[in-house]
Amino acid sequence: MTNTEILTALTELREPAVLATVVATKGSTPRKVGARMLVGERGVVHGTVGGGCGEGEVVEAALELLQGGRPRIVRVNLLDEPTSWSPAVCGGTMDVFIERAKW
Amino acid sequence: MNPTPSQVAALVLEATGRGESVHTAVVVDASDSSLVGRRWWVSGDRQGGTLGSAALDRVVARGLAGLFAGRGPTAALSRNFVYEEKGGEATAAVYVEAHHPAPALVIVGAGHIAAPLSRIGAMLGLRVVVLDDREEYATEGRFPDAADVRVIDFRDPFAETPLARQDRVVLVTRGHRFDYECLVKVLRMPEVPCYIGMIGSRRRVRATHEKLLADGLGTSALRRVRAPIGLDLGGQSPTEIALAIAAEIVMLGAGGTGTPLAEKERIVERFFAD
Numbered sequence: 001m002t003n004t005e006i007l008t009a010l011t012e013l014r015e016p017a018v019l020a021t022v023v024a025t026k027g028s029t030p031r032k033v034g035a036r037m038l039v040g041e042r043g044v045v046h047g048t049v050g051g052g053c054g055e056g057e058v059v060e061a062a063l064e065l066l067q068g069g070r071p072r073i074v075r076v077n078l079l080d081e082p083t084s085w086s087p088a089v090c091g092g093t094m095d096v097f098i099e100r101a102k103w
Numbered sequence: 104m105n106p107t108p109s110q111v112a113a114l115v116l117e118a119t120g121r122g123e124s125v126h127t128a129v130v131v132d133a134s135d136s137s138l139v140g141r142r143w144w145v146s147g148d149r150q151g152g153t154l155g156s157a158a159l160d161r162v163v164a165r166g167l168a169g170l171f172a173g174r175g176p177t178a179a180l181s182r183n184f185v186y187e188e189k190g191g192e193a194t195a196a197v198y199v200e201a202h203h204p205a206p207a208l209v210i211v212g213a214g215h216i217a218a219p220l221s222r223i224g225a226m227l228g229l230r231v232v233v234l235d236d237r238e239e240y241a242t243e244g245r246f247p248d249a250a251d252v253r254v255i256d257f258r259d260p261f262a263e264t265p266l267a268r269q270d271r272v273v274l275v276t277r278g279h280r281f282d283y284e285c286l287v288k289v290l291r292m293p294e295v296p297c298y299i300g301m302i303g304s305r306r307r308v309r310a311t312h313e314k315l316l317a318d319g320l321g322t323s324a325l326r327r328v329r330a331p332i333g334l335d336l337g338g339q340s341p342t343e344i345a346l347a348i349a350a351e352i353v354m355l356g357a358g359g360t361g362t363p364l365a366e367k368e369r370i371v372e373r374f375f376a377d
Contacts, residue, residue, distance in 0.1 A: 003202075004228070010112035019108045023131050023181045023198040034179030034200065071140035073131055095181075097131040097198060099140050102109040 006036045009046040010101055018062035019101040022049050027092025038101060041066060049096055054078050058096050071099035106142050106152040118146045119204045126201050128163050130154050131181060133195035158186040163197055171201045205230045206269040211260060211285050212276035213240035219345035221246045232264055257281050271298035271352050279307055290324045298352055300332035334361050
């Protein structure tokens with residue numbers, strides 16, 4: 001089960017990483033509450049919070065947090081991407097909580 | 104020290120592996136911003152960490168039962184909680200997760216079907232337990248994916264394996280007499296597992312049902328037994344039979360019918376007829 005996989009990945013971390021968790025959604029979103037992703041210094045290490053649909057913003061915020069900063073919610077707006085070629089057509093907003101996973 | 108997500112993950116894996124549930128909570132937004140990222144967990148009478156306010160911990164702890172009533176094995180949500188702080192009211196958005204132990208797949212009989220079934224069961228996320236009275240078969244080496252492999256006595260096979268409603272039991276012992284003895288014990292448990300499958304030919308299964316009735320069990324108990332076990336896939340090898348058993352377990356858990364989707368939908372007949 002994916003839940004066990006992300007928990008195992010969290011316990012086996014060998015580098016500083018940020019845990020991103022979808023904590024609230026509104027409208028149509030690619031992932032639901034509870035979806036998780038681990039971001040290390042070189043990008044996504046494990047999991048996804050929705051691929052192209054807004055994930056870039058979360059990764060950027062996570063990399064920033066790795067440099068220092070407090071845990072916070074990143075609100076991802078999936079409404080304003082009219083030119084997106086992404087096959088995943090979304091249309092909602094997603095609150096993603098980011099925090100340091102270990103260090 | 105605020106427990107880290109990594110520490111809490113280790114704790115969740117350890118507790119659920121032992122068959123215990125864990126609730127975890129983290130503040131994601133709050134009127135007092137110093138609380139954001141504070142974490143608390145509870146498992147039975149153990150708990151650790153704090154959401155940064157004893158009052159908030161209490162409010163969340165009280166809310167847990169209501170929040171997760173009727174939910175699946177793992178669930179997550181966030182809610183705003185109002186708590187007392189310094190004589191006034193404060194609010195915090197808290198993200199809460201419920202982690203429950205995976206349902207068990209108890210395979211009784213550590214023979215040739217049990218080996219592939221143990222692997223498939225583990226892949227499906229079930230906590231596989233293998234029981235047999237033969238020491239040379241019930242070994243961890245033969246069942247690397249099983250959470251537990253036990254040498255048991257068929258007079259009391261489930262002595263150390265408590266079964267719950269969400270668990271699945273597969274009876275594939277070396278002898279039909281042992282299958283029957285285990286079956287009667289499972290059917291008489293206070294909490295009967297949602298899946299009970301028993302291997303056997305039509306003749307054997309019929310004899311089993313006659314004996315169950317003679318032993319005082321009703322037809323409702325008989326209907327709980329999936330026997331002969333598995334979906335009709337036509338396979339003959341132990342792995343193919345294990346797959347047919349696993350398919351039936353998935354089908355009943357997910358509410359499927361076992362019908363091939365192509366036959367159910369009949370796309371060609373419906374849309375491409377001459």
